[in-house]
Amino acid sequence: MKQENNTLFLDGAVTKVTVPALFAEQKNLDLNSITSIDGKNITELDSAGVAFIDGVLLQAKLTSSALVHLTSDHREQYHTFSSLALDAAPHVQSVPVFQQIGEGVLQWVSSLQDALYLTADIAFWSVVGLFNHKGQRKGAVEQQSLLIGVNAVGIVGLLSLVLGLILALQSAAQLRQFGANIYVADLIAISMVREMGPIITAILLAGRSGSAIASEIASMKVSEEIDALKMMAINPIRYIVVPKFHAITICMPLLVTLSNLVGILGGLIIGITYLDLSPTAFLNEVLNVLVLRDIVISLAKSEIFAWAIVIIGSYFGFHVKGGAEGVGRATTNSVVASIFAIILVDAIFSLVFYF
Amino acid sequence: MEKKPIIRVRNMVAKYGENTILQDINADFYPQQVTVILGSSGCGKTTLLKNILRLYQPESGSIEMFGVETMGMEETAFEALLGRMGMLFQNGALLNSLPVYDNIAIPLEQHTCLPPEIIRRIIEVKLNLVNLSHAINMLPSELSGGMRKRAALARAIALDPEILFCDEPSSGLDPLTSAAMDNLILKLKNQLKMSIVIVTHELASIHRIADRIIFLDQGKAVFSGTLQEAMNCNIPAVLTFFEVGKF
Ligand SMILES: Nc1ncnc2c1ncn2[C@@H]1O[C@H](COP(=O)(O)OP(=O)(O)O)[C@@H](O)[C@H]1O
Ligand SMILES: [Mg+2]
Numbered sequence: 001m002k003q004e005n006n007t008l009f010l011d012g013a014v015t016k017v018t019v020p021a022l023f024a025e026q027k028n029l030d031l032n033s034i035t036s037i038d039g040k041n042i043t044e045l046d047s048a049g050v051a052f053i054d055g056v057l058l059q060a061k062l063t064s065s066a067l068v069h070l071t072s073d074h075r076e077q078y079h080t081f082s083s084l085a086l087d088a089a090p091h092v093q094s095v096p097v098f099q100q101i102g103e104g105v106l107q108w109v110s111s112l113q114d115a116l117y118l119t120a121d122i123a124f125w126s127v128v129g130l131f132n133h134k135g136q137r138k139g140a141v142e143q144q145s146l147l148i149g150v151n152a153v154g155i156v157g158l159l160s161l162v163l164g165l166i167l168a169l170q171s172a173a174q175l176r177q178f179g180a181n182i183y184v185a186d187l188i189a190i191s192m193v194r195e196m197g198p199i200i201t202a203i204l205l206a207g208r209s210g211s212a213i214a215s216e217i218a219s220m221k222v223s224e225e226i227d228a229l230k231m232m233a234i235n236p237i238r239y240i241v242v243p244k245f246h247a248i249t250i251c252m253p254l255l256v257t258l259s260n261l262v263g264i265l266g267g268l269i270i271g272i273t274y275l276d277l278s279p280t281a282f283l284n285e286v287l288n289v290l291v292l293r294d295i296v297i298s299l300a301k302s303e304i305f306a307w308a309i310v311i312i313g314s315y316f317g318f319h320v321k322g323g324a325e326g327v328g329r330a331t332t333n334s335v336v337a338s339i340f341a342i343i344l345v346d347a348i349f350s351l352v353f354y355f
Numbered sequence: 356m357e358k359k360p361i362i363r364v365r366n367m368v369a370k371y372g373e374n375t376i377l378q379d380i381n382a383d384f385y386p387q388q389v390t391v392i393l394g395s396s397g398c399g400k401t402t403l404l405k406n407i408l409r410l411y412q413p414e415s416g417s418i419e420m421f422g423v424e425t426m427g428m429e430e431t432a433f434e435a436l437l438g439r440m441g442m443l444f445q446n447g448a449l450l451n452s453l454p455v456y457d458n459i460a461i462p463l464e465q466h467t468c469l470p471p472e473i474i475r476r477i478i479e480v481k482l483n484l485v486n487l488s489h490a491i492n493m494l495p496s497e498l499s500g501g502m503r504k505r506a507a508l509a510r511a512i513a514l515d516p517e518i519l520f521c522d523e524p525s526s527g528l529d530p531l532t533s534a535a536m537d538n539l540i541l542k543l544k545n546q547l548k549m550s551i552v553i554v555t556h557e558l559a560s561i562h563r564i565a566d567r568i569i570f571l572d573q574g575k576a577v578f579s580g581t582l583q584e585a586m587n588c589n590i591p592a593v594l595t596f597f598e599v600g601k602f
Contacts, residue, residue, distance in 0.1 A: 016469060051473045080542060322497075325452040
């Protein structure tokens with residue numbers, strides 16, 4: 001490339017390979033003085049070369065008529081790939097901060113509304129589904145119970161045992177100082193049944209089943225399976241969500257009971273080995289301190305957690321945006337939102353039933 | 356026709372697991388020609404393209420591209436060759452998490468050192484060629500099937516490849532857009548001297564663009580020759596195809 005008088009001579013290949021160098025070189029030229037570009041000696045041209053020429057023409061404030069002596073082949077190529085005739089691509093305008101905040105709030109309100117509608121739908125169809133199995137696959141509840149409940153037994157049991165051990169061990173050191181060894185039983189029983197059992201089970205289910213629900217529904221939505229169901233006059237909530245809802249309603253109290261029992265067993269192990277308690281004394285103390293109310297609250301709370309997991313999972317599933325990448329986002333969001341909801345509900349329960 | 360083939364496939368066998376899809380394929384693809392691969396759906400056309408491009412490893416045989424044997428070639432050497440080829444996948448295969456613009460920018464950024472300004476201009480032009488300028492900032496999930504295919508074509512030709520592979524470019528397109536695609540393919544062949552390999556079933560499109568035909572039937576390449584020869588040959592499968600399509 002060289003400049004003579006007011007003409008810029010291009011030579012050799014002007015392609016994606018040579019353009020980076022030409023582009024750097026062009027910065028040292030005085031493009032304003034150029035009135036024409038001579039392409040007689042160009043041997044090879046491609047779309048990168050054309051884009052480069054367009055750039056030079058634009059900076060020199062010239063039109064394509066200033067490009068001279070191209071071979072007819074290159075002239076054709078130039079016309080195919082020239083961007084000068086195109087309208088500039090629309091620019092994305094940035095939205096002012098306050099507008100963004102306002103829109104964010106509005107969106108939040110409307111998604112809350114959607115979630116409430118969905119909750120009402122699910123509640124309605126779950127009750128209907130109890131009496132009328134139309135629009136549900138046969139054996140769906142059993143299958144879901146297996147997935148949500150039975151397959152979670154191992155991990156819930158293991159975690160609860162470890163949690164019971166830890167709680168007992170941590171408190172044992174303190175209680176010993178006062179010779180209040182036996183109270184470790186009270187502590188474990190109350191904390192497992194009223195807090196830890198339901199919470200740890202719910203968080204595990206949110207991670208295991210909430211995410212599975214969200215991703216299953218989201219991928220069905222993305223691949224138009226939900227539309228196909230609707231076309232066959234099948235209510236997707238009835239078909240997909242209700243079996244899960246029933247299954248989790250059955251499984252959750254069982255899992256929480258398991259978690260409570262195994263957690264107390266963990267406490268018992270520490271009591272026997274570390275605090276020299278007799279098993280009878282420990283269990284007696286546990287039965288003394290627990291009242292029916294505790295157990296009822298524990299199970300009631302866990303049902304609410306379970307429903308929150310299903311509702312939130314299906315909400316994010318049904319409201320997936322975009323294609324396959326939206327599925328991943330929906331899944332993550334559903335887990336975060338369900339754990340948040342679980343802790344919020346737990347806080348409310350603690351306040352209401354404090355006395 | 357006397358030119359050396361740009362891709363030469365010899366005795367290629369392709370399998371998925373135990374399942375042999377293609378056996379003993381011999382095929383030549385010539386420079387600056389449009390070669391159409393024909394065959395009933397599920398007969399292994401996509402498999403043939405993917406094996407040529409080493410997306411799957413052929414079981415045996417030899418594949419020469421640009422006069423170089425690619426079977427058993429080093430990964431890095433083959434990547435350099437990939438910069439000279441573009442592929443339009445059957446379902447578009449755009450990256451869903453990126454807008455159209457970034458999808459087309461990927462090969463340009465991967466294989467060249469062009470300044471961003473030039474890249475931007477190339478992308479705008481390529482999108483304009485496939486008539487999709489308005490969709491430049493959209494996500495693939497916001498496009499229709501045909502639009503996705505056109506965006507994918509823009510990505511396939513971003514680098515002005517020497518060989519362009521198109522897997523059913525016109526399925527899902529309206530006749531007008533499909534004809535425009537054909538014109539674009541002819542333009543690429545004539546102006547950019549591209550060699551083009553196309554899988555298509557559209558008879559109209561075949562008559563417009565095909566120089567050569569390769570016909571796959573039951574895992575074998577039963578015919579290979581010019582469009583004229585294909586229409587006058589006496590191989591039942593090939594004849595049926597042209598007869599049925601005529602009505
Ligand atoms: N990833 C895969 N794994 C196993 N079998 C496959 C795979 N992809 C395709 N096949 C099988 O290979 C055969 C050819 O498929 P394909 O090449 O996609 O056909 P087409 O000619 O329609 O493009 C089909 O029978 C299909 O079932
Ligand atoms: Mg195919």
